[in-house]
Amino acid sequence: MSILANPLYRPLFEILRSARNGIVYGGKLRFSHALVINLLYKSGPLLPRMKSVFEATKDHAQVLASFAIIYKIAVHFLQSDAVLGRKNLRLTKFLAGCFGSWIVYSGHFNLFNGGITHQITLYCFSRVLLALGKILLDKYLVCFQPSFINYQGDTMLYKNLNGHQQRKLKNLIYNKSWKYFAIITWGLVMFVYDYKPQYLQSSLRHSMTYIYDVEMDTWDTWREFLGI
Template sequence: MSIILRLINNFLNDPSYHSTLATIKGLRQGIVYGAKVRFAHSIVQAFLFRHDPWSKRIRFIIRLTYLHSKTLGLFVFFYKTLRTIVASIFSISKPFRAFICAFIVAYFVFNKQNSVNEQIILYLLARITVGFARYAQKRSWLPNIQRPVFPWFAAFVWGVVLWLFECHRETLQPSLIRSMTYLYENSDRWSSWKNFLVRDQFRS
């Protein structure tokens, strides 16, 4: 057995196979990471915001976990594959190569608008908004402000989201509406000490 494992390790560490093996490892990483993130999130959603029978909640958890892990795994796999192919054929600089390959793969992998894809894309949108601001400061397109900016950023985000929830909630995602309803509207309603302190019985 030790000889077989040694041969496998030698194969895995052979530089000539590194690019191909990296795409397979990327597929594995995407599946595992997607499953970890979505499984925990789906459990919280199923317990707090869904009132279906338990069998249906379990199917909900499994379906979203599978969808998230599959989508992320496929994206990593095809992105790394396309990036390797493009790098071997075209002399494109790294920034353009990264953008073009991700753009092409994302168009096909994330082509369906569903709750999982929306959450992934909106999560990334929030991160790249901050990233663009830091990049602009790095390139001196924006001034480096010494005073704390995050409190103003947080105030703006919460001000906008509560305004939309209170006045135009149809523009928000259903999952966000359920969360906001649970926090801000269900807290206005109770009929006994049980649903005041122990368990909220009003549907979001």
């Protein structure tokens, strides 16, 4: 039997595969982002800028790979019969995620690039917040069976809507939720940037300065105005 097909080594190969995928995904994502930022918005010799691109790529890949390794190890440990077993899979994954984040993302051990761990965590937070809103909506619709008025003016319970109508209703609420989320988020971003900009994450602050703080800029020619 091939070692790859041996169930005895399966957990180890799952951990290594997750780490490999973290390296590949983090490397591709950060390299393209850092390359564009350095080439378009930074000046100076090319070699130091390219070095910073590779450093950021390495740091991002290291963060994702490290969390994958720690998370998978924690899952296998918690699933053992001596701990939680396999009956509490959701609790197991939640605890493993918390443990991995404590080591990698929290900054408690100061092992990883703080800027990158902050960016990843804030990115995930916005997605998780929206996902939790959708989960709560689904639970509410199923448990309380609210009524709605259709285009003909008839009152209908949620459970009496067909599949297409239920999906259309959910998408309508999702879109409205996103609308208000976006409005409040950007209102707060612009308020904080005007009130206490030093508290914003550095890359966000720099991009906002570049885009919005143009009141004192002067341009003598169209070439200067267009930046060419």
